[in-house]
Amino acid sequence: MERLPEKKEISNYIIQSSEDEIKRIAFELHEGVGQTLYSVFTGMQLLEANMTDHESKHHVHEMNEILEKTIQEIRFLSVELHPPTLSSLGFLPALKSYLNLYKATYGILVEVEQVGQEILLPERHRIMLFRVCQEALGNIAKYADTHQVHIKLEWEKHGVAIVICDEGIGFDVEKNRHKPGLAVMYERMKLIGGNCVITSTLGKGTTIQLELPLQ
Amino acid sequence: MFDKTIHNAAIMDICIKTLHEVNCDFVGFAFQNQIGPDIKWHVVAGNQNEKYKHITLRYGKGIAGRVISTGSPMTIEDFPHDILGKALEYPIMLAEKLIYAYAVPIYLNGAPKGVFLIGQRLRKGLSEEEKKVIIIQARSIEDTIS
Numbered sequence: 001m002e003r004l005p006e007k008k009e010i011s012n013y014i015i016q017s018s019e020d021e022i023k024r025i026a027f028e029l030h031e032g033v034g035q036t037l038y039s040v041f042t043g044m045q046l047l048e049a050n051m052t053d054h055e056s057k058h059h060v061h062e063m064n065e066i067l068e069k070t071i072q073e074i075r076f077l078s079v080e081l082h083p084p085t086l087s088s089l090g091f092l093p094a095l096k097s098y099l100n101l102y103k104a105t106y107g108i109l110v111e112v113e114q115v116g117q118e119i120l121l122p123e124r125h126r127i128m129l130f131r132v133c134q135e136a137l138g139n140i141a142k143y144a145d146t147h148q149v150h151i152k153l154e155w156e157k158h159g160v161a162i163v164i165c166d167e168g169i170g171f172d173v174e175k176n177r178h179k180p181g182l183a184v185m186y187e188r189m190k191l192i193g194g195n196c197v198i199t200s201t202l203g204k205g206t207t208i209q210l211e212l213p214l215q
Numbered sequence: 216m217f218d219k220t221i222h223n224a225a226i227m228d229i230c231i232k233t234l235h236e237v238n239c240d241f242v243g244f245a246f247q248n249q250i251g252p253d254i255k256w257h258v259v260a261g262n263q264n265e266k267y268k269h270i271t272l273r274y275g276k277g278i279a280g281r282v283i284s285t286g287s288p289m290t291i292e293d294f295p296h297d298i299l300g301k302a303l304e305y306p307i308m309l310a311e312k313l314i315y316a317y318a319v320p321i322y323l324n325g326a327p328k329g330v331f332l333i334g335q336r337l338r339k340g341l342s343e344e345e346k347k348v349i350i351i352q353a354r355s356i357e358d359t360i361s
């Protein structure tokens with residue numbers, strides 16, 4: 001008789017296929033639409049430079065400005081969806097490019113402290129860690145009411161530990177652990193053989209500890 | 216073009232005046248930088264923190280980004296319940312904990328280049344009279360920078 005897939009395998013399969021799709025869209029935005037618009041932009045700039053009629057020149061200039069902002073927004077979108085570096089260079093470069101965007105979008109400063117050198121994790125693990133950090137940072141922007149976040153990454157022989165700390169308003173973890181955002185953070189870490197611990201004190205802030213042992 | 220060294224004081228006066236004349240908790244003016252595509256919050260009043268200083272508006276996103284890309288005013292009646300997209304797409308609402316916001320475009324040479332935003336932390340809404348005052352203030356910002 002054929003073996004039925006375990007629940008864990010199904011969850012992994014569902015996540016993997018949606019991550020593949022997100023990656024495809026992000027890549028298409030960055031390399032496809034983004035590149036094409038950039039070619040149009042450089043062509044239009046040339047056109048603008050060679051124009052003599054004041055009114056038309058002004059008009060083309062305005063269009064170029066809109067184009068430039070659109071190209072920038074497309075790059076940002078692709079970083080939010082799936083940073084191009086996540087699949088190529090690794091977790092930390094991807095996290096850093098996301099953090100730059102995060103700071104510029106929410107006005108929240110993020111301090112990153114790294115101990116040790118990045119160990120190249122399987123892509124699936126990198127993506128899962130990235131999504132968990134993204135959710136934690138999103139929650140901070142939405143609820144923590146603070147302008148500063150501290151992230152510590154510790155790479156060791158036997159694994160990686162990530163701690164995300166905010167000194168915001170804090171919340172009752174017990175009452176919220178089954179809310180989708182937090183529940184998915186726990187579940188994602190479990191699916192890759194890791195662990196997630198969330199602690200929070202009202203008025204003091206929140207700490208999220210992620211651990212991923214290397215197989 | 217908006218030049219901080221020349222226009223800051225006059226626009227600050229307009230923001231503070233609006234804060235007093237209109238039933239609101241926050242007033243902000245964002246405008247495209249002199250160089251490059253970035254749009255920043257340059258003058259605010261009633262702010263609870265300094266996050267606005269680090270924020271670069273996302274073109275076409277959130278209330279301010281959308282007002283600039285469409286060139287039309289926009290209202291959020293009950294954040295985060297009546298919005299298009301996710302709460303995370305509305306950074307200034309989150310940063311200043313606003314529930315209600317009304318934002319109008321600031322035009323320069325016939326194109327929307329900035330936004331004038333009025334926000335409330337407790338939702339009271341704005342009367343048509345108050346919205347008219349805001350539009351008049353936005354016009355005087357345009358006169359200041361043109």
Ligand SMILES: Nc1ncnc2c1ncn2[C@@H]1O[C@H](COP(=O)(O)OP(=O)(O)OP(=O)(O)O)[C@@H](O)[C@H]1O
Pocket residue numbers: 139140142143144166168169170171176179180181182183206
């Ligand atoms: N860093 C934080 N500071 C303060 N409160 C937090 C923080 N993180 C989470 N919370 C609280 O925990 C609750 C649950 O978070 P969760 O991520 O599950 O839900 P959500 O962000 O509201 O929705 P979703 O993630 O599904 O969009 C939040 O509603 C918030 O009250």
Ligand SMILES: [Mg+2]
Pocket residue numbers: 135138139181182
């Ligand atoms: Mg969440």
